[in-house]
Amino acid sequence: MSPLQFLTDLVNPDLAFLPKALIIATLAAIMCGVVGCYVVLRGMAFIGDAVAHAVFPGLAIAFLFSGSLVVGGTVAGVVTALLVTVFAQNRRLKEDSVIGIFFVAAFALGIVIISRAPGYAGSLQQFLFGSITGIPDRDLYVVGGTTIAVLFTVLLLHKEFVAVTLDREMARALGLRVFWLDLLLYVLVTLAVVMAVQTIGNILVLALLITPAATARLLTDRLSVMMALAPAIGAGCAVIGLYLSWSWDLPVGGTIVLTLTAAFLVASLVAPRHGVLARLAA
Numbered sequence: 001m002s003p004l005q006f007l008t009d010l011v012n013p014d015l016a017f018l019p020k021a022l023i024i025a026t027l028a029a030i031m032c033g034v035v036g037c038y039v040v041l042r043g044m045a046f047i048g049d050a051v052a053h054a055v056f057p058g059l060a061i062a063f064l065f066s067g068s069l070v071v072g073g074t075v076a077g078v079v080t081a082l083l084v085t086v087f088a089q090n091r092r093l094k095e096d097s098v099i100g101i102f103f104v105a106a107f108a109l110g111i112v113i114i115s116r117a118p119g120y121a122g123s124l125q126q127f128l129f130g131s132i133t134g135i136p137d138r139d140l141y142v143v144g145g146t147t148i149a150v151l152f153t154v155l156l157l158h159k160e161f162v163a164v165t166l167d168r169e170m171a172r173a174l175g176l177r178v179f180w181l182d183l184l185l186y187v188l189v190t191l192a193v194v195m196a197v198q199t200i201g202n203i204l205v206l207a208l209l210i211t212p213a214a215t216a217r218l219l220t221d222r223l224s225v226m227m228a229l230a231p232a233i234g235a236g237c238a239v240i241g242l243y244l245s246w247s248w249d250l251p252v253g254g255t256i257v258l259t260l261t262a263a264f265l266v267a268s269l270v271a272p273r274h275g276v277l278a279r280l281a282a
Contacts, residue, residue, distance in 0.1 A: 001247035009246065020135045022242055025256065027147045028196035029208055029238040033231030034154055035192045036213035037223070038185060042165045047186070048209040050103035051193045052202050054080035056110030059197065064113065070142045070194055077190030080106045085183040143195050150188055154227075161185060162223065200253040208234060211260040218264075218271040237263055 010019045039048060058076025062069045080102050088098045154161070163171040164181045172178050189209070196205045212234035216226040241256030269276050 001243075003243065006243050006246060017135060018246065020137070020140055021252070022239065023140060024135060024143050024195065025200070025238040025242055025252075026235045027143050028192065028200070029212070029234030030231040031147050031150050031192040032196055032205075032208040033212040033216075033234035034151060034227060035185075035188045036209040036234075037216070037227045037230050038161050038165050039189065039209060040213040040217055041162075041223075045206070045210050047099060047189060048193065048206040050099045051077055051081070051186070051189050052197070052205045053107035053110075054103040055190065055194050055197065056107045056202060057113055058110075059202075060110045060113035064116070068136075068138065068142065069197070070139055070146075073194035073197060074191060076106065076110075077194060078187055081186035081190055082183060085179060085186060088182070146191050146195055150191055153184070153188060157181070157184070200256055204253045204257045207257040207260050208238075211257075211264050212237070215260075215264045215267045218267045218274050221273070233263055234260070 009015050010022065012018075036048070039045065055073035055077040058072035058074065059069050060072075061067070061076075062072025084098050084102050087102070160171075160176055160181055163174065163176055164178055164185070168178055171181075192209060193205050196208050200208055213226070213230040215233050216229035219229055220226050237259040238256055241259040242252060244250065244259065245252045245255035267275065272278055
């Protein structure tokens with residue numbers, strides 16, 4: 001399928017789900033790209049996978065009661081993030097240990113809840129691998145509003161997030177409220193993950209959070225540039241991945257992830273200072 005045919009399908013009223021999927025995938029990629037920069041710099045790759053598990057019970061409850069998956073997932077993720085933030089203040093336990101306990105427990109709860117629903121297998125597959133055909137119109141407004149809120153929060157508290165990300169003890173010494181900044185960062189990660197789940201799926205959402213930021217990290221040493229590149233890379237790969245999946249009848253989530261991975265591999269090869277070719281030429 002040519003790009004022109006893809007554009008024609010986007011404006012076809014019989015394929016109304018396609019432009020909705022494109023918009024949500026793009027907005028989710030932008031959110032994940034921005035928030036993912038803090039995750040990569042902080043060495044918190046595990047948190048993305050953990051949050052994807054944490055939102056599952058909320059998605060399951062929303063599905064059972066025909067509610068909004070976005071709202072259900074967000075509430076579950078925020079509640080679990082609050083528990084993790086509270087328990088992680090105990091310095092005898094490392095943060096990743098607390099995350100492993102609560103987020104996996106949340107995922108297990110989600111499996112138990114969704115198993116009570118009719119059509120259990122099909123519902124579980126939709127949650128795990130995404131579905132571009134079942135996105136309601138109201139989610140466009142929810143995702144759009146959430147994107148604006150996340151970007152505004154990042155713009156407002158960027159310096160504080162960077163301070164906590166690079167040196168938590170120094171941030172405390174400077175008088176920053178590390179607990180609340182940690183909690184807010186978890187909430188932002190949760191929101192970004194929930195917005196991406198419907199198109200890319202619960203299993204693959206980690207790639208949208210980590211890979212664009214990691215790719216941008218290879219291309220620049222400046223944080224400001226990295227935070228501009230990461231959402232651009234994520235959004236571009238989301239569009240290309242959706243186009244390829246629609247053209248060749250491939251799974252959307254898997255195709256987007258492979259497109260992101262291809263971009264990361266190219267950056268690993270040609271990055272001006274940190275790429276393989278640059279190191280060989282040095």
